[in-house]
Amino acid sequence: MIVQHPAQLFLGHKRACDQSEQYRCLSVPLQNNKKLKKVVRLSDETLAPRAFKSFTAEEDISLILIPLVGSITYGSNSANEVCVFPEELQIINLKKGNTFRITNKNEDALVNYLQIWVKMDLVPEKIIFDTYSHNQLNIVYGKKHVNILFGVFDGRREGFFTTSEQKNTLLTFVINGAFEVQNRLLESRDSLILSQTRLLELEALSENAIVLILEENN
Template sequence: MQSNPGKIYLADQRGLTETSVLRRYSTFNFEKYYNEHKEPFGDLFLCNDESVVGGKITFFLCKEDSLQIFMPITGGIDLVANGKEFAVETGQVQVLNMGKGEVLEISNPYQNDIVNYIQFGIKTGMFLMRASEMLFDFDLEKNHLIEIIANPKLPFKLSAGIFAAREEVIYKMQSPNHQFYTFIIDGAFEIEGRLMHARDGLALWDIGQVELEALSNNAIVLVLEIGF
């Protein structure tokens, strides 16, 4: 039963960009992809699911002063921002401060393997941390939602978990005024009465806590709480 206001972003309704180097699925409007129903969710304006072929490079032009969050799902990526290099592997999340108009180089260091990563963009006018301070390591714990990023200098909290079928967890918001966004990496979940499958997204607001139930084994979910 759906009792709270929310919006589902179905995986098969995302924008698709495909080149010889890159395959990108965009949950929100991005570059040439536009849909009137895919406007940003508050300060969260970017949620891209990207795959880069072996040994290749792609570029990202930042359209907002923002924090860009990179989370490899398979393999790892190398990032070059302002002449500085950052290597990010599975089990890590890198956050970068980016100003409007800045260009980021993203490359796949593996010659023979495709890498897949999720990129989130959150608008902010305040950069209180250096990029070197914003590499976060994590290990998923079965049937637990762990905090990956929870730093008072950042305007969001990022959590993730891997669950067996029928396992439940309740996510408690730090404030009902914050916004909740979840992205399913793998498997299926029921979240506040809404059925969610792999690579679906869900935005919720005006809510104090969120109930999540895994519907398949090894189901993986990401949770962003935004508005700190």
Template structure:
């Protein structure tokens, strides 16, 4: 089938790196226009460390631990424990802060931070849990247009978008995928946009390694 999409690849080794004391952050899309997706960071905290994050604008935040568990303190002072296999979604206003802490004394933790503009509309926070091993070879909804899945080698899947959404952002957490005819390896990302506004966007992808994990995000872009 003729590919009617255009893509922008964000290679792992070309991500912007920030290191502050015991906190390391790789930004896939900093200074790049990705519609309502304004932040996608792959972060690591050393044992016992914490980091304070300030919102650059009104947005919805999705936190997904990849390795280990973290404690999040939101702008109201509420503490939430989030473990791998879970996520936490909340709204935050420009200038507000939240803190993420590694609950382990010595082991490092790895987590993903996703910020999406929300036009100032706040919604109640939500805790999400999922089992990637139980539901292999399928995408699981995390919330707010974010999906995650774990696949066996050579497993194929499709992702169909409906309505006005014409772009998706894919990030390979582990392993390798062929994603809409593009090769993505560990921590690579890709923004796919449909050229024809009258068609529905359908993404096809295939895992090229065992236990490959991918995050896919629906992205709202201006017409």
């Protein structure tokens, strides 16, 4: 018998869009969910060549930056610039009211990256995960309150992940391709929030299917 766990699906093409000539932000409307308590922002952002975008932290958060295409540079008044590349994630602590900016220093190429805000006091650090294993879910960041998993799959290959506790909440974001996740179809840039799930099962439905999963420990 197929067990359907409590879930909320966000389609990629229906995300809120903030766009100018230099910048585009497609945000998953996490404020409309009742399961995630600590993850408050997941935005899929694109910057034009030599462009930058400034931000202000709306509360005390840890910022997680994950470049997908091209490198980005993080900068603020209180810290030196940090360059982050694909297959890396950068964690930065911010207090309410802190300002920062993200810059694309490339001369002729767009950059695409994920910006994640979590209401947790994570240790500032850079994680390099370029040695991940193919066709499986890899824990690229694992701490007491949050785990981040990353996987690149060939078509029809399956992946599994057992949560720390059944009460934890999972946020799945498809970076590329398509997956079946817990019997639900997710296509590129779709998101799925799952709760009360002990075992996560997924199957890639396309070649070079790429997925990112956040586990929030409740």
